[in-house]
Amino acid sequence: MIDASEAVTAVNVSTVRSVPKTATAVGYAVATKGSVARQLGVNRSSLSANGFDGKVGQTLVVPSNDGIAVAVGIGDPDELDTNALRDAAAAFGRCAAKHADLATTLADVDGVDPAEAAQAVVEGVLLASYRYVGLKTADDAGSKLESLAVVAGSKRSKGAELGAATGQTIASAAAFARELANTPPTYLNAKDIADKAVALGSDAGLTVEVFNKDQLEAMGCGGMIGVNRGSTEPPRMVKLTYSPRNPKGHLALVGKGIMYDSGGISIKGGDAFHQAMKMDMSGAAAVLATMSSLKALGCKSKVTAWLMCTDNMPSGSALKLGDVLTMRNGKTVEVLNTDAEGRLVLADGLSLAVEEGVDAIVDIATLTGAVLGALGPDIAGLLGTDQSFVDQVKESSERVDEPTWQLPLDRKRYRKLLDTPYADMKNIGGPYAGTITATIFLSEFTGDVPYAHLDIAGPMKIDADTGIYSKGASGFGTRTLIDLACNFTPPTA
Structure with missing residues (x-):
């Protein structure tokens, strides 16, 4: 190719x-x-x-x-x-x-x-x-x-x-x-993207660590193992670290890397959205691309990234509705929709970022159809737990002209929608406010670390050539994350 x-x-x-x-x-x-x-x-x-x-x-x-x-x-x-x-x-x-x-x-x-x-x-x-x-x-x-x-x-x-x-x-x-993101899933699985990360690591000034299925299971990454259960392709988690001298802060990036998303046993319809699900790893793609540029740009912040990569497939071994997973941070999650899988793999990555002792975390994911309904195909959803950090992300998106719109992370009103009698929480919140409840779910794994979430399900792809974009995958979020990393300031309490 x-x-x-x-x-x-x-x-x-x-x-x-x-x-x-x-x-x-x-x-x-x-x-x-x-x-x-x-x-x-x-x-x-x-x-x-x-x-x-x-x-x-x-x-x-x-x-x-x-x-x-x-x-x-x-x-x-x-x-x-x-x-x-x-x-x-x-x-x-x-x-x-x-x-x-x-x-x-x-x-x-x-x-x-x-x-x-x-x-x-x-x-x-x-x-x-x-x-x-x-x-x-x-x-x-x-x-x-x-x-x-x-x-x-x-x-x-x-x-x-x-x-x-x-x-x-x-x-x-x-x-x-x-x-x-444009590459067909047959030609780019979780192992392949991990190999690409390793190949670029040295020249890009990165330390690259790759974790296989056995290691993920031993680490207690129940989200990754659970989502991968139905696939014949093994998962990979890739950790990349960029460490300049005397860094001015430590930023974490976590990217959703669902290499192909069928929906699992909650299978998607055979529509145009399903046909684009080779792009469900656009978050991980943006993170890997960002990390590849930091040395050349002289970024002064330390940046650690996690790519959470696996297929989501239906099979006799796939996740079932009602299954309960134990995530990396020990929380338990009842799975009531296997097509709400991105938040399950991100949860493990966010938990690991907290353990790393970073100053702030941003994740990026093609996470919810709800954000497409709310903001359309051109604008990404932005939510977070720390307004000063959310403002940094917003400022970066405006500087590079990748539009975002902040939605409320209203735990007081909507956290109860994740309640279940069978686990600490369930992985879906109901028919409404899907982007908000998904981000509330993710925030359960970020502890007290300032956190922002970018939902790029809308602008992940372009249907016709326009402006800087060519038909197909957009690479949206890459330039925002680069700008954020290069201008990052640790949020103050």
């Missing part, structure tokens, strides 16, 4: 003072007001006559002798920010998709820090260019992009060079998360 994320990493990204002659597609920033780059060969009235007014993400192709020049809208110059530049760059990358060698002046604009501008532009072009190839046999299945020249004047070039490198690292990580 061809790994399209490697193509993103392999793009030759450079920072230059002027457009190189090798570029066959050049994107020029055009705002809704102000001057128009003379290199476009057209003036504002000509642009307007062709329906182009400079709104963010608009493009207009002007043929030239050596290729194409592209007018790229960046909106009102007084309101320009990095998110607008990222969107504009994505529009340019998509418009120039038939060209291998691109250049753009999008980062050479007033009002945005040069490093931040270049980072956003590189992220936009590279992520929009990503195309999953997988098992396709057509020669033109992948991206054609080979080089990207970021044009910046002398006063901005140094900052732009740093930002461009950061942008490629982050784009490569997000593309890696997409690649993992």
Whole structure:
């Protein structure tokens, strides 16, 4: 199988003072007001006559002798920010998709820090260019992009060079998360993703530990063992540790890694949602991709991550309704829906994170259909036990333009919905407030450690090319977690 994320990493990204002659597609920033780059060969009235007014993400192709020049809208110059530049760059990358060698002046604009501008532009072009190839046999299945020249004047070039490198690292990580989630489950099981983690560990400055089924059972990880019971594929838990010198805090990441989710004996219907269940490991993919980038980005926080990986399959040995599991922290759980399995494997990971003595924990999971009903396909649910830490996650999501919306973690009203006469709690809370009750369940395993939960069931996949996203797995959450780790501050009591 061809790994399209490697193509993103392999793009030759450079920072230059002027457009190189090798570029066959050049994107020029055009705002809704102000001057128009003379290199476009057209003036504002000509642009307007062709329906182009400079709104963010608009493009207009002007043929030239050596290729194409592209007018790229960046909106009102007084309101320009990095998110607008990222969107504009994505529009340019998509418009120039038939060209291998691109250049753009999008980062050479007033009002945005040069490093931040270049980072956003590189992220936009590279992520929009990503195309999953997988098992396709057509020669033109992948991206054609080979080089990207970021044009910046002398006063901005140094900052732009740093930002461009950061942008490629982050784009490569997000593309890696997409690649993992797009891969068919036959080609990526729990053992496979563990092998990938081990393979990247040394170069990424990570200590990697892999735990097999026997070890998980000996550790008392009843959630992992229970969910795996119906599968012929053994589970794997992967612990990754990034330890810089003199860390400013210790953050834990826990990712749901259900490599394929049939629902178990509470089997899913044969609908489009079931067809996407190879992506039920998108949380673990985002965490692994995040960890792969921290050394290159010079992250100053210690970060420990757990990937909780297994299939959820129906068989004669699968979990039954009414079974009671004993989790890593000793709590007992009655299973009344085997399709509410993500919270069972996360519970063991969260328990281990608490034992590690971390300053805060965030988990990420394609956890509930309820969040899709509440927030739609574009916004992730955000809940937590510590508002200052939830605010950090929220700020990171806003900086990278991965939208989240905070829902209330209302234990007073809804914890009783998890009560059962047969165990400490049950794994479902009823027909309503499903995202809230699921997070309340998870919070039972986080002790007094500040905790935030990201439910990405809505934005885990994209149905059509748009902005920086290509049809298929989105890699959503990767850039949020990277930003959080690199800007993490231990919450204060």
